[in-house]
Amino acid sequence: MSKQSQGLQDMNPSAMEGLTLTCGSPRSLLTAFDRTNTESAKIRAIEKSVVPWVNDQDVPFCPDCGSKFSIRNRRHHCRLCGSIMCKKCMELISLLLANKLTSASRDALSTHTSPNQSPGSVHGSRRGSIGSVSSMSSVLDEKENERIRCCRHCKDTLLRREQQMDEREHTPAITRLYEKLRLCMAKVDQKAPEYTRMAASLNAGETTYSLEQASDLRLEVQKMYELIDALSKKILTLGLNQDPPPHPTTLRLQRMIRYSATLFVQEKLLGLMSLPTKEQFEELKKKRKQDMERKRMLERQAAPESQCRLEDKQRGPAANGEVAPTRKAEGWLPLPETQGQREDPDPLLQQIHNIESFIKQAQAASRTDEVRTLGENLRQLQDEYDRQQTAKAIELSRRQAEEEALQCEQLQRLREREWERERERERKQAASLHSRTQALDSREAAPFLLEPSRGPRPHPAFALELGSSSGSGMAPETPSPCAVWALSQESLHQSTEPQQNDCALNSFSRDFFSSPAVVQAKLPREYNPFEEEEEEEEEAVAAGNPFTSPDSPAPNPFDSPAPNPFEDGNDVPNRSPASPPVPGNPFEEPTGTNPFEVDSDSCPEAEEPIEEDLLLQQINNIKAYIFDAKQYGRLDEVEVLTENLRELRCTLAKQKGPPE
Amino acid sequence: MNVVFAVKQYISKMIEDSGPGMKVLLMDKETTGIVSMVYTQSEILQKEVYLFERIDSQNREIMKHLKAICFLRPTKENVDYLIQELRRPKYSIYFIYFSNVISKSDVKSLAEADEQEVVAEVQEFYGDYIAVNPHLFSLNILGCCQGRNWDPAQLSRTTQGLTALLLSLKKCPVIRYQLSSEAAKTLAECVKQVISKEYELFEFRRTEVPPLLLILDRCDDAITPLLNQWTYQAMVHELLGIKNNRIDLSRVPGISKDLREVVLSAENDEFYANNMHLNFAEIGSNIKNLMEDFQKKKPKEQQKLESIADMKAFVENYPQFKKMSGTVSKHVTVVGELSRLVSERNLLEVSEVEQELACQNDHSSALQNVKRLLQNPKVTEFDAARLVMLYALHYERHSSNSLPGLLVDLRNKGVSEKYRKLVSAVVEYGGKRVRGSDLFSPKDAVAITKQFLKGLKGVENVYTQHQPFLHETLDHLIKGKLKESLYPYVGLSTLRDRPQDIIVFVIGGATYEEALTVYNLNCSTPGVRIVLGGTTVHNTKSFLEEVLASGLHSRSKESSQAISRSASRR
Numbered sequence A: 001m002s003k004q005s006q007g008l009q010d011m012n013p014s015a016m017e018g019l020t021l022t023c024g025s026p027r028s029l030l031t032a033f034d035r036t037n038t039e040s041a042k043i044r045a046i047e048k049s050v051v052p053w054v055n056d057q058d059v060p061f062c063p064d065c066g067s068k069f070s071i072r073n074r075r076h077h078c079r080l081c082g083s084i085m086c087k088k089c090m091e092l093i094s095l096l097l098a099n100k101l102t103s104a105s106r107d108a109l110s111t112h113t114s115p116n117q118s119p120g121s122v123h124g125s126r127r128g129s130i131g132s133v134s135s136m137s138s139v140l141d142e143k144e145n146e147r148i149r150c151c152r153h154c155k156d157t158l159l160r161r162e163q164q165m166d167e168r169e170h171t172p173a174i175t176r177l178y179e180k181l182r183l184c185m186a187k188v189d190q191k192a193p194e195y196t197r198m199a200a201s202l203n204a205g206e207t208t209y210s211l212e213q214a215s216d217l218r219l220e221v222q223k224m225y226e227l228i229d230a231l232s233k234k235i236l237t238l239g240l241n242q243d244p245p246p247h248p249t250t251l252r253l254q255r256m257i258r259y260s261a262t263l264f265v266q267e268k269l270l271g272l273m274s275l276p277t278k279e280q281f282e283e284l285k286k287k288r289k290q291d292m293e294r295k296r297m298l299e300r301q302a303a304p305e306s307q308c309r310l311e312d313k314q315r316g317p318a319a320n321g322e323v324a325p326t327r328k329a330e331g332w333l334p335l336p337e338t339q340g341q342r343e344d345p346d347p348l349l350q351q352i353h354n355i356e357s358f359i360k361q362a363q364a365a366s367r368t369d370e371v372r373t374l375g376e377n378l379r380q381l382q383d384e385y386d387r388q389q390t391a392k393a394i395e396l397s398r399r400q401a402e403e404e405a406l407q408c409e410q411l412q413r414l415r416e417r418e419w420e421r422e423r424e425r426e427r428k429q430a431a432s433l434h435s436r437t438q439a440l441d442s443r444e445a446a447p448f449l450l451e452p453s454r455g456p457r458p459h460p461a462f463a464l465e466l467g468s469s470s471g472s473g474m475a476p477e478t479p480s481p482c483a484v485w486a487l488s489q490e491s492l493h494q495s496t497e498p499q500q501n502d503c504a505l506n507s508f509s510r511d512f513f514s515s516p517a518v519v520q521a522k523l524p525r526e527y528n529p530f531e532e533e534e535e536e537e538e539e540a541v542a543a544g545n546p547f548t549s550p551d552s553p554a555p556n557p558f559d560s561p562a563p564n565p566f567e568d569g570n571d572v573p574n575r576s577p578a579s580p581p582v583p584g585n586p587f588e589e590p591t592g593t594n595p596f597e598v599d600s601d602s603c604p605e606a607e608e609p610i611e612e613d614l615l616l617q618q619i620n621n622i623k624a625y626i627f628d629a630k631q632y633g634r635l636d637e638v639e640v641l642t643e644n645l646r647e648l649r650c651t652l653a654k655q656k657g658p659p660e
Numbered sequence B: 001m002n003v004v005f006a007v008k009q010y011i012s013k014m015i016e017d018s019g020p021g022m023k024v025l026l027m028d029k030e031t032t033g034i035v036s037m038v039y040t041q042s043e044i045l046q047k048e049v050y051l052f053e054r055i056d057s058q059n060r061e062i063m064k065h066l067k068a069i070c071f072l073r074p075t076k077e078n079v080d081y082l083i084q085e086l087r088r089p090k091y092s093i094y095f096i097y098f099s100n101v102i103s104k105s106d107v108k109s110l111a112e113a114d115e116q117e118v119v120a121e122v123q124e125f126y127g128d129y130i131a132v133n134p135h136l137f138s139l140n141i142l143g144c145c146q147g148r149n150w151d152p153a154q155l156s157r158t159t160q161g162l163t164a165l166l167l168s169l170k171k172c173p174v175i176r177y178q179l180s181s182e183a184a185k186t187l188a189e190c191v192k193q194v195i196s197k198e199y200e201l202f203e204f205r206r207t208e209v210p211p212l213l214l215i216l217d218r219c220d221d222a223i224t225p226l227l228n229q230w231t232y233q234a235m236v237h238e239l240l241g242i243k244n245n246r247i248d249l250s251r252v253p254g255i256s257k258d259l260r261e262v263v264l265s266a267e268n269d270e271f272y273a274n275n276m277h278l279n280f281a282e283i284g285s286n287i288k289n290l291m292e293d294f295q296k297k298k299p300k301e302q303q304k305l306e307s308i309a310d311m312k313a314f315v316e317n318y319p320q321f322k323k324m325s326g327t328v329s330k331h332v333t334v335v336g337e338l339s340r341l342v343s344e345r346n347l348l349e350v351s352e353v354e355q356e357l358a359c360q361n362d363h364s365s366a367l368q369n370v371k372r373l374l375q376n377p378k379v380t381e382f383d384a385a386r387l388v389m390l391y392a393l394h395y396e397r398h399s400s401n402s403l404p405g406l407l408v409d410l411r412n413k414g415v416s417e418k419y420r421k422l423v424s425a426v427v428e429y430g431g432k433r434v435r436g437s438d439l440f441s442p443k444d445a446v447a448i449t450k451q452f453l454k455g456l457k458g459v460e461n462v463y464t465q466h467q468p469f470l471h472e473t474l475d476h477l478i479k480g481k482l483k484e485s486l487y488p489y490v491g492l493s494t495l496r497d498r499p500q501d502i503i504v505f506v507i508g509g510a511t512y513e514e515a516l517t518v519y520n521l522n523c524s525t526p527g528v529r530i531v532l533g534g535t536t537v538h539n540t541k542s543f544l545e546e547v548l549a550s551g552l553h554s555r556s557k558e559s560s561q562a563i564s565r566s567a568s569r570r
Helices: A002-021 A026-034 A040-050 A095-111 A119-125 A130-140 A152-169 A173-203 A211-236 A248-269 A278-300 A305-330 A336-340 A347-364 A368-428 A431-453 A458-472 A481-495 A498-511 A516-526 A531-543 A565-575 A595-602 A604-631 A635-656 B003-017 B029-038 B041-045 B076-087 B104-113 B152-168 B182-197 B232-239 B270-275 B280-297 B308-344 B347-359 B363-375 B381-394 B403-413 B417-430 B445-457 B469-478 B512-524 B540-549 B552-569
Strands: A090-093 A148-151 B023-027 B049-054 B063-072 B091-098 B119-124 B130-133 B136-138 B174-177 B212-217 B246-248 B261-263 B501-507 B529-534
Touching: A090 A095, A090 A152, A095 A152, A148 A152, A173 A211, A173 A248, A173 A278, A211 A248, A211 A604, A248 A604, A248 B041, A248 B049, A248 B063, A278 A368, A347 A368, A604 A635, B003 B029, B003 B063, B003 B091, B003 B130, B003 B152, B023 B029, B029 B049, B029 B063, B029 B130, B041 B049, B063 B076, B076 B091, B076 B104, B104 B119, B130 B512, B136 B512, B152 B182, B152 B501, B152 B529, B174 B182, B182 B212, B182 B501, B212 B469, B232 B280, B232 B308, B232 B512, B261 B308, B270 B280, B270 B308, B280 B308, B308 B347, B347 B363, B347 B381, B363 B381, B363 B403, B381 B403, B381 B417, B381 B540, B403 B417, B417 B540, B469 B501, B469 B512, B512 B529
Parallel strands: B023 B049, B023 B063, B063 B091, B091 B119, B136 B529, B174 B212, B212 B501, B501 B529
Antiparallel strands: A090 A148, B130 B136, B246 B261
16 A cells, blocks of 8 residues: 555656656557457456556555445546546546547657666556557547546546647747748748849949849849748737737737737848849940940050050040930939039040039938949949059150160260260370269260150140040030029039028929929929038027937937928929919829939830839838837828828829720 | 856856757846846847746746746745745746856755656856956945944855856856954955855866965955045946936936836946947047947938938938947936036036045045035035045044034035034044055155156146055955055965966945956956956945944944044043
8 A cells, every 4th residue: 555655655656657668668568458358357457457457455455545445435546647546536538639639649640759667667657648549548438438547646647748749730820920021031031132233233234134034033132021021020910819819928029029020121122232224234234335445445455555546536526425325314413613623634534523523412312222333333443444544654764765875875875985985085194083083974974864754744734635625525415404403503503502402492492383394403402411400400400409309309400301401492393383284193294303213114014014113112112101100109200101101102003004 | 268258158057058949047136137237238138048937926827938047145935935836836847047156955845846757957157246347346235244343144145246256157256355354354355265165166277376366355345335436337337327227317307218227237237338448528529439339320210211312321221220320329318417417516626626535644634625515515425525534544543633613514514414423433433543555655666756756747647646545455465465464365375476367356336437447457467367256346426334334333422532532631
């Protein structure tokens, strides 16, 4: 008895061990028992062989309730661990449950074999063992309605096991969605770098990849993003309208997943370079070709300088011809100061200046990809210019060296002659004078040396002249009306104080109705440096703390809607019914308002799919920002974003509505 | 020898080991701080860790679709919580990491609790300290000593923290300690004991010159934590208080809701990383540059989106702008508040006198200046008290010591009893009687000439002329000149060569000024790598709390009387 009770006390911690330890052995038993017949005596024998039964004499009292065993209160053996209990404490396991438990554990059995088990140690640890259940249930298979007799402890363990199995099989909705989400993210991680490589190559005007291929890939990646967005949103709203609302932790989990998906989209999506349009691509290709040609030409320029000069002459206007279309297409105007005031001697230099001014404009308009391409062009031009200069310098020095060599030769000859003369004199004169005359000689030779060395100098001067002449060859190009406007605008901008500018602008906006060209010229002004705001900023700083709350409305100069004079100018034409663009849809006539879009909008058919795509993407992004902003309770930001979103949606609807 | 990197790597490894799937990070109070110092939320989110839970929080929901990563200190309570957790597992699978050595019996009881076989891994990852800067760590213990001796609980925590640091940096050091401090000796012996007990863990690849652990006591230099600071990180801590990289700005007048608490972490904030060691004037100009840069990038928020290109620009710039606006507004707010406090509390003038008290030996001028400032109504009671403390420490045994007079002045100024008592407590804590080395008067010929030259040339910046005593100690240590009579070795092993890898630990807390010194030493001495640690990182306020907690003030009455008596006798 004492042994048994000890076993029971041990039982709790070791029950779990039993589950695993005994799993291995019953395999052989099982097959053996399947073949045996089912007579009750034999069943008893089999039952006893599954687990050794505790001796009746050892247990005078029920270990669970403490009642004394007698004729009336009979002993029952647990078929799973062999221990003894009274009828009241006895539990039964249905075959259904037993089958369920064993069917799962049979898989486990095949992987889980621990044969080195001494049968003696089984005794205490058999409790709740799946091994026992499986051997018992297989024995009882043919006896319908039969249930397995077992003790309470075994049943508890089995029920817990069942629960665990259920949990393992059941995958909640969130897991399924989440797995899909991760799959998408992995795909993006894989595809996005590929696309970036393509886009970079295309934007450089290379023809390694085709434009269609790249835009397909872009579309694919964007679809992934949409999917990620949709999935994470689904996760976010999971079970929100269930009757017992989900546990706050669940909600927190869903929010966090959504937040991390938003972060992912933000980080990766915004790294996606935009593709050039077909026209731009052609342009880029042309440019690259020209660049390559020019490079080749430069290589040829290592030839004599006269030829180089000739080429320069030819190339001067040609180069200008190259610039002109790009300029028109891109919509950037060279800053007038380069044309009017600074005449660069070299066409290349001129071009460099032009591009620099383009970049400035593009930067002001914060069109970063254009800035990037322009920057690349600039770099190439600068490299070329450097190379040209070094080539020139090398050429020059070579010539100089040649001439110098020539002079040296002459000098040498002269000296030799002198020597001869000297020697003759020497013969006549005393030897002591010798050294002095020599010194004198060398002094004599010095001016001679100097003179011819001046020889090559005129060359650069000549080149300069040439350069300027070719530069002026560019000047006659009649500036477009736009350029004139820009020029006057620029000079106005330079001469007047910001406040005066304000007034000037107002008059412009009034002018708008009469001449759309004014607006065209005016708009770039919007992108000029923030002089006004900077002033405000400084004041604010002096006052104390301008940033205390960048997102709260009151003390933040960035948020204050009032003092943007340019915007007012813009709004007037849009709101006014008399203005040519239809109010509410800024996209229908972007040509009227935005000089930079001339090119892309002149062929809307080619642009359409990408634009719509972009719109969708933009909408999604802005939604993400709204979500983000809401999460941090920045309501004013939410408002601005929501407005943007509404506009975008409106546009999208319009674009979609009338298909042609 | 980069503690931030070491801890970060541990955390990354933990997360990676658990494989893909949604994860929850289960931590205790201390490990939460340890993790938050090296990882931001968005960073850790990208590694699929979506929930952060405390092991001791009771109402966690059962979420079987989550994996749990447990990062816990191996304390008794944590093991108990974990046993409960494993009996009724709330998550599908558990990856358990202890931040220090865990006993075999604890592992066994955990295994017994794991009835449902949910534990996938149990490991020790020695990230058991707060990594503040790459070369600075803290244990966030305030009040480590009772009187002159260790609080036993804190001693064991400090030993654990220090040994974990050694393990995470893979160093098995030779140990030296400050002879004048009983606490330093005790700690040194405890660390040595752990090293010899866990010798298997400490078997690292031998370097030619073994690393060195130097254990110091704050008592030896009570001046440094009493000074106002003018470099960014130190200044922020002194005036606003940095707690686990977080700064509470809620008391700043007119603060907006989302700036109530800001995080300054060099790991994720480039501006902070570049400026944390610069002085206040330089930061002013850098902030200006930052703002100008910001203005260039900021999109016009009210701008209507007229075209696709506008939209594109807006969307592309928006997150960048938002990130930048966060940085800008944070630093401008912090620096603005600093400069407000500086002018409000008249700190420039106060700091000048503080520096004079700390670095020069002109008693009459110092006394005059302190008296003058005590009359100034703009000087707060806190600053007044600290001036008197500095005076008391420096001129403790001066023949014409007029501390009693200054204490009267303090009372007249209306400085509270608490601060006046603290003056004598500080002297008791770090006075001459306790100090093992001389803080104020130079000892050797070189130092005397140095000081003489300094006097001739004048100082470039009056506010930053003070060099913490640690600088001299480390300088001697690097040159192999640190006296063995003052800083003996533990055990038989001694260092013959000049040390290369040095870990300095200050019982009673290090300061950011000392961290800066260590940073500069690391930069200026090639081949030497120093890591500084302390039971905490002090500013004046927390240092005074430390002094208060040590309980020395109770005896201070008699001793201050003794001081005044001895002074009057002379």
